[in-house]
Amino acid sequence: MTATVFIDGAAGTTGLEIADRLAGRSEFQLVVLDEARRKDAAARAEALNDADFVILCLPDDAAREAVAMIRNDRTRVIDASSAHRTSAGWTYGLPEVIGRKSLASAMRVSNPGCYPTGFIALLAPLVRAGLLPADWPYICHAVSGYSGGGKALIGRFEEDRDIAFRAYGLALGHKHVPEMQVHAGLSISPLFAPAVVPAHRGMLVEVPLQLSVMTGAGAPEALRAALADFYAGSPIVQVLDDQPDELLLRASMDPVDTLSLRVFGAKDGSQARLVAMLDNLGKGASGAAVQNLNLMAGLEETAGLRL
Numbered sequence: 001m002t003a004t005v006f007i008d009g010a011a012g013t014t015g016l017e018i019a020d021r022l023a024g025r026s027e028f029q030l031v032v033l034d035e036a037r038r039k040d041a042a043a044r045a046e047a048l049n050d051a052d053f054v055i056l057c058l059p060d061d062a063a064r065e066a067v068a069m070i071r072n073d074r075t076r077v078i079d080a081s082s083a084h085r086t087s088a089g090w091t092y093g094l095p096e097v098i099g100r101k102s103l104a105s106a107m108r109v110s111n112p113g114c115y116p117t118g119f120i121a122l123l124a125p126l127v128r129a130g131l132l133p134a135d136w137p138y139i140c141h142a143v144s145g146y147s148g149g150g151k152a153l154i155g156r157f158e159e160d161r162d163i164a165f166r167a168y169g170l171a172l173g174h175k176h177v178p179e180m181q182v183h184a185g186l187s188i189s190p191l192f193a194p195a196v197v198p199a200h201r202g203m204l205v206e207v208p209l210q211l212s213v214m215t216g217a218g219a220p221e222a223l224r225a226a227l228a229d230f231y232a233g234s235p236i237v238q239v240l241d242d243q244p245d246e247l248l249l250r251a252s253m254d255p256v257d258t259l260s261l262r263v264f265g266a267k268d269g270s271q272a273r274l275v276a277m278l279d280n281l282g283k284g285a286s287g288a289a290v291q292n293l294n295l296m297a298g299l300e301e302t303a304g305l306r307l
């Protein structure tokens with residue numbers, strides 16, 4: 001049977017990439033509101049209540065409003081915004097970490113933030129395994145392509161070609177910090193230092209570790225082996241054991257829905273750098289939404305993905 005899918009916010013950056021990944025899929029029929037009606041509350045309420053699946057690709061407040069407009073107990077929701085990522089009653093849509101079975105019956109799924117996807121994928125398995133402490137003040141550095149900020153940031157970077165690097169979140173308390181703490185299983189809020197580079201897509205998320213002063217922490221090789229073991233068999237998350245001298249984000253990067261994890265270690269084992277690379281619009285947003293939709297619909301999780 002064909003399930004109907006309504007993307008609320010379909011004209012935005014994430015919505016368009018989800019529609020790309022669903023194009024040609026016979027299992028789903030996309031419901032599209034034309035330009036004149038896509039922000040019309042009555043038209044949206046009707047589409048939200050008629051669809052089998054709704055994917056919210058909206059700013060947080062509009063996502064909360066959309067959820068409130070659903071007046072039935074049948075429509076299943078994937079919210080790409082950060083409105084519900086630590087909310088009770090919502091399943092966090094990182095299947096590799098929370099378990100694929102949780103997605104199968106979930107009615108409300110919160111798609112992870114792009115940066116938290118890398119951070120949580122690196123830390124959650126290691127904290128769970130006792131190879132890294134839960135009570136540690138972790139720091140996360142990250143750089144993102146400008147599409148991570150949606151239409152507004154794309155417009156800004158495409159207008160001002162002179163921006164070479166944009167450090168932001170300088171007031172601390174970035175909106176991703178709560179989900180990073182909760183879903184990595186940390187008792188201390190991590191310090192998050194994000195930046196944007198003049199590339200459309202792609203991101204690198206790093207957690208540097210002073211292992212020698214972290215009581216009970218595993219050696220870099222043990223951390224790498226534990227991640228490889230945890231993600232063994234995943235078609236999407238790859239744990240690489242190459243040790244390149246540099247990691248490059250390319251401005252010409254094509255869309256991709258994989259997530260690559262690496263552990264770099266000092267020769268004496270005293271320090272390590274955990275590094276995740278992903279496409280903010282792939283596993284960081286639209287690819288993850290389609291993976292979650294597949295699992296919710298009981299389909300192969302990689303259907304339609306760019307692997």
Ligand SMILES: NC(=O)C1=CN([C@@H]2O[C@H](COP(=O)(O)OP(=O)(O)OC[C@H]3O[C@@H](n4cnc5c(N)ncnc54)[C@H](OP(=O)(O)O)[C@@H]3O)[C@@H](O)[C@H]2O)C=CC1
Nearest residue numbers: 009011012013014057058062080081147148150151280285
């Ligand atoms: N970009 C990324 O890499 C990621 C984005 N996300 C999240 O996904 C969500 C969408 O982000 P993104 O696609 O980047 O943002 P965009 O700004 O590119 O798109 C948002 C879309 O929502 C539309 N919109 C805003 N308010 C309403 C409303 N009340 N009713 C209907 N449509 C509305 C906008 O309309 P208009 O076109 O008129 O402005 C726009 O088309 C956000 O919550 C974002 O934080 C999550 C992970 C990564």
Ligand SMILES: CC(=O)N[C@@H](CCC(=O)OP(=O)(O)O)C(=O)O
Nearest residue numbers: 080081082113114115144148149
């Ligand atoms: C480069 C950039 O601006 N990135 C966005 C995060 C993108 C993302 O993960 O989306 P959510 O807002 O849904 O969490 C930011 O830092 O706010």
